Structures are given as structure tokens and as C-alpha cells.
Amino acid sequence: xxxxxxxxxxxxxxxxxxxxxxxxxxxxxxxxxxxxxxxxxxxxxxxxxxxxxxxxxxxxxxxxxxxxxxxxxxxxxxxxxxxxxxxxxxxxxxxxxxxxxxxxxxxxxxxxxxxxxxxxxxxxxxxxxxxxxxxxxxxxxxxxxxxxxxxxxxxxxxxxxxxxxxxxxxxxxxxxxxxxxxxxxxxxxxxxxxxxxxxxxxxxxxxxxxxxxxxxxxxxxxxxxxxxxxxxxxxxxxxxxxxxxxxxxxxxxxxxxxxxxxxxxxxxxxxxxxxxxxxxxxxxxxxxxxxxxxxxxxxxxxxxxxxxxxxxxxxxxxxxxxxxxxxxxxxxxxxxxxxxxxxxxxxxxxxxxxxxxxxxxxxxxxxxxxxxxxxxxxxxxxxxxxxxxxxxx
Ligand SMILES: [Zn+2]
Numbered sequence: 308x309x310x311x312x313x314x315x316x317x318x319x320x321x322x323x324x325x326x327x328x329x330x331x332x333x334x335x336x337x338x339x340x341x342x343x344x345x346x347x348x349x350x351x352x353x354x355x356x357x358x359x360x361x362x363x364x365x366x367x368x369x370x371x372x373x374x375x376x377x378x379x380x381x382x383x384x385x386x387x388x389x390x391x392x393x394x395x396x397x398x399x400x401x402x403x404x405x406x407x408x409x410x411x412x413x414x415x416x417x418x419x420x421x422x423x424x425x426x427x428x429x430x431x432x433x434x435x436x437x438x439x440x441x442x443x444x445x446x447x448x449x450x451x452x453x454x455x456x457x458x459x460x461x462x463x464x465x466x467x468x469x470x471x472x473x474x475x476x477x478x479x480x481x482x483x484x485x486x487x488x489x490x491x492x493x494x495x496x497x498x499x500x501x502x503x504x505x506x507x508x509x510x511x512x513x514x515x516x517x518x519x520x521x522x523x524x525x526x527x528x529x530x531x532x533x534x535x536x537x538x539x540x541x542x543x544x545x546x547x548x549x550x551x552x553x554x555x556x557x558x559x560x561x562x563x564x565x566x567x568x569x570x571x572x573x574x575x576x577x578x579x580x581x582x583x584x585x586x587x588x589x590x591x592x593x594x595x596x597x598x599x600x601x602x603x604x605x606x607x608x609x610x611x612x613x614x615x616x617x618x619x620x621x622x623x624x625x626x627x628x629x630x631x632x633x634x635x636x637x638x639x640x641x642x643x644x645x646x647x648x649x650x651x652x653x654x655x656x657x658x659x660x661x662x663x664x665x666x667x668x669x670x671x672x673x674x675x676x677x678x679x680x681x682x683x684x685x686x687x688x689x690x691x692x693x694x695x696x697x698x699x700x
Contacts, residue, residue, distance in 0.1 A: 391689035397606050404614075411614050420455040421608040422500045422601045423489070423615075424678025428624035429500030431489030432608075432615075435459040437481060443470055445478040447516050451492060454484040455501040455604035461541030462504060468536035469509075469529055476529055477514035480507030482594060491625045491672065493655070499624075500678075501604065502544075506595045508552075509533065517593045520552050527559035534595075535560075538573065538584065539695050542600035546585050549592035553585050569696040584694060600690040609688055612679070621677030627655070627670045634665045645671045 398419055399407065410417050421432040434453035437446060443466045446452055454462075462481070469476050482505030485498050492498045498505075508520045509529035518524075534556065537543050548556075557574050561567065576583035588596070615621050630641060638649040638661050652658070655670045663669065 392692040394606065394687040394689050395602065397603060397610075397687075399607060399610050402610075407611060408614050411611065411618065418611055419607050420457075420501065420601075420604040421611055422455050422502055422604040423608045423612065423621070424500055424624055426497040426500050426503055426598060428626040428675055429489055429678045430622065430624070431455070431485050431487070431499075431501035434485065434487060434489070434501050436487075437462065437484065441466075443467075443476070443478055445480045445514065445516070447480060447482045451486050452481060452484040453487045453489070453501060454504065455599070455601040457541065457601045457603055458484065458501055458504060458599045461537055461543075461599060462506075464540050465533050465536035468540070469532045472532050473529055476509065479509065479533065480514065480516035482506070482516070490622070491627065494670070496627050497598070502599045502601045504597045504599070506533075506597060508595065519592045520549075520555075522555055525552065525555055527555055528563075531556055531559050531563070535565075537597060539693070542602060542690055542693060543584060544598045544600045544690075546598075547588040547591045547596040548585060549589075550587045552592060553587065556585075566696040566698065569694070572694060581691065602688050602690045606688040608678075616677065624675040624678050625672050626675060627672055629668050630671050631668045632663045632665050636663050636665070637661070638663065641669070641671060645673055647671060647673055 402410075407418070416433050418433060420434055423430040423432065431453060435456045435458075437444065437449070437452040437454070437459055439446060439449045441463075466479055469479070483492060483495065483498050484504050485501045486492050489499050489501055495503075497503045507514075507516050507518075509526035510518065510520070510524045511526045512524050520530075534546065537546075553574060557570060560570050571577075572581070573584045612621070628645065630636075630645070638652055638658075641647075641652055641663075642649045649661070651672050652669065653661075655672045
């Protein structure tokens with residue numbers, strides 16, 4: 308039976324961000340560079356498929372939010388892939404190849420956001436940045452909050468809904484979305500194509516970033532209102548969050564009268580139809596990772612990719628694999644084995660010297676081909692229908 312749990316070893320990538328003083332609502336945390344994977348965390352998680360990565364009860368100042376998900380696409384298990392809805396109308400409908408080529412040459416922004424490739428090996432063009440001055444948000448690393456227009460609109464819409472229901476709600480902390488042009492974003496594996504977002508929780512005892520949510524401090528009502536608005540109002544592919552927090556949210560949703568079959572589908576999926584939307588990944592007790600489908604930006608990418616390729620405007624993708632060092636491993640050996648360079652491994656892991664420590668997990672960057680459309684090149688992008696409760700408009 309398929310388990311919708313990411314093995315800890317695969318999931319063990321520390322997410323980053325943005326350091327922030329624990330429990331300090333302001334000022335906004337500085338965008339400190341992410342350190343290498345803390346060896347203790349790496350070793351523990353790499354030891355066991357099931358073990359949750361250790362997570363501090365309250366993140367110390369140098370703790371990095373943890374991420375991240377390997378390619379957890381709905382289509383990674385065709386048997387469980389939900390039927391896709393018919394593609395919606397698209398802004399480039401009716402555009403000829405010549406018109407797209409001309410727009411790319413003269414006014415590329417007019418083509419709109421493009422989510423290229425996959426979340427773990429992709430890029431973003433014409434992305435939209437979260438507003439830096441929205442009092443409802445606290446951005447942990449504003450320079451890395453670029454997403455597809457759909458991603459950014461969904462976030463703003465959902466936060467607006469929280470404030471409509473709960474005027475005066477504290478700011479929501481937002482971690483990474485993507486870099487301006489997407490691509491690799493330390494220390495994540497994903498967050499490459501403008502479709503992944505790390506979000507904080509609402510807490511009953513003050514706004515903060517990357518603090519473990521518990522039965523005592525989780526503001527279930529506001530956090531559920533946020534998630535509900537995202538799920539009902541946008542195309543959410545998955546939400547990664549720790550089991551313990553899923554239980555709190557599910558209980559709250561049921562007690563507040565949500566449709567039982569809908570909640571069941573969100574948290575446990577529907578056998579033979581689709582996996583749950585909420586999935587556990589170790590290290591997600593201090594933040595939520597939301598992935599959006601962004602069908603429009605992916606369809607734009609599909610249509611424009613041949614032109615980008617002809618123009619030589621597609622860089623190679625880079626994905627990261629994790630390697631747990633064994634006795635005798637050397638930088639040179641790893642570089643050869645994975646087809647990369649010692650300098651790249653050193654840079655990715657912020658290594659000063661050449662020494663590798665047996666038992667530690669290292670991030671190995673690997674270059675791949677330029678991003679391909681995240682769909683068959685000759686077929687429009689289609690995504691599953693939204694999961695809406697029976698009473699939703
Ligand atoms: Zn994330």
C-alpha cells in the first residue's frame with residue numbers, strides 16, 4: 308500500500324531561511340545565508356526511514372526552517388492520480404508562434420509568468436513578488452518571494468480572507484517562495500519554479516517565524532481559515548505539515564462543522580481516486596509548505612519553451628541529491644560519481660576544507676538539461692479539479 312509519507316532521508320533537506328530571533332515579532336529577520344545541514348540532524352534523519360528530523364521546541368536563532376519535499380507530484384503514482392479537469396481558457400489562446408516569438412523579443416513580460424520545469428529542477432520567468440509592505444505579512448527573506456502570478460494571488464487572497472474573518476489578525480510569516488528567476492534555492496530541493504511557499508502558522512501567543520506549533524500555541528481557527536481559503540480559492544497541489552499539526556487542524560475543522568467527507572479527502576485522500584492533500588514530512592512542525600499547481604504559468608511555459616530554447620534562453624536545471632558519506636569518501640570521489648565538481652559540492656555545503664565526515668549527509672548539486680515543460684510538450688497542462696466542500700460556492 309502506498310504511503311504518502313516522504314522518507315525522512317529523502318526529505319531531509321533543511322529548509323532555510325531566513326533566520327529570525329525566536330519569538331521576536333519584529334523587526335523582520337535578516338536574510339542570513341543558510342548554513343550547511345546541521346550534522347546531527349542529518350545523521351539522525353539519514354539513519355532511519357521513519358524518524359522525524361529533530362526539531363527544536365523553539366527554534367534557536369540559528370535554526371533554519373526545514374524543508375523539503377522531494378518531487379512529490381500527484382503524478383508520481385499514476386494509479387492514484389486524480390482525473391484532470393479540462394484546461395481552462397489561457398491568456399495566450401489564439402496567439403500564433405510568430406506573435407509569441409515577437410513578444411519574447413520585444414516585451415517578454417507581456418507573456419506573463421512562466422513556471423518552467425519541475426519544482427525540484429525548474430526555473431521561473433516573469434515572476435511576481437510578494438509585496439514587501441503588506442502589514443498582513445512578515446517576509447523572512449523578501450528577495451526570495453517570487454512566484455507565479457497564481458501563487459502570489461492565492462496567498463494574498465487567503466490572507467485577505469483570514470483578515471475578513473478575523474480583523475486584526477497578526478501578520479503571517481512567509482519564508483521562501485522562489486528566487487527571482489527560480490532555480491536552485493538553498494537549502495531546499497524544491498522552490499525552483501515559483502510554485503512552492505513556506506508559510507508560518509498563526510499562534511495564539513504572538514506572531515513569529517519557524518516556531519514549532521503545538522496544541523498549546525497553535526491558533527487553529529486562523530490557521531485553518533488560511534488553509535481553507537487556499538484550498539477552496541486556489542489550485543493547491545499539496546500541503547506538507549507534521550502529523551501532529553494535521554491532527555489539530557483536522558479536529559478543529561470537524562468541530563467547526565466542515566463537511567466530513569471533504570475533510571476525510573483532504574487528510575486521508577480518497578482510495579483509488581487521489582492522495583490526501585495534507586502530507587507529513589519530517590521537519591514541518593515549524594512551518595507549512597504549500598505547493599500550488601499554477602496551471603496558467605505552466606501552460607505559458609509549455610507554449611513559450613520552444614521559443615526560449617531557440618533563443619538559448621534556458622539555463623541548465625540544477626537539482627540536489629543527498630549523499631550520506633561513508634568512510635573513505637572524498638570530495639573527488641563524490642564529484643566523479645555524481646558528475647559534478649569538487650568546487651560545486653564545497654559551495655553547496657559551505658565546506659571550507661576538503662574533509663568529509665562519515666555519516667554526515669551532503670548536498671550534491673547536479674546539472675540537468677534545461678527545464679522541459681512540466682507536461683507532455685504537445686498537450687496543454689491540465690490539473691485536477693479543486694477540492695471544494697459541498698457547500699462552497
Ligand atoms: Zn518549503
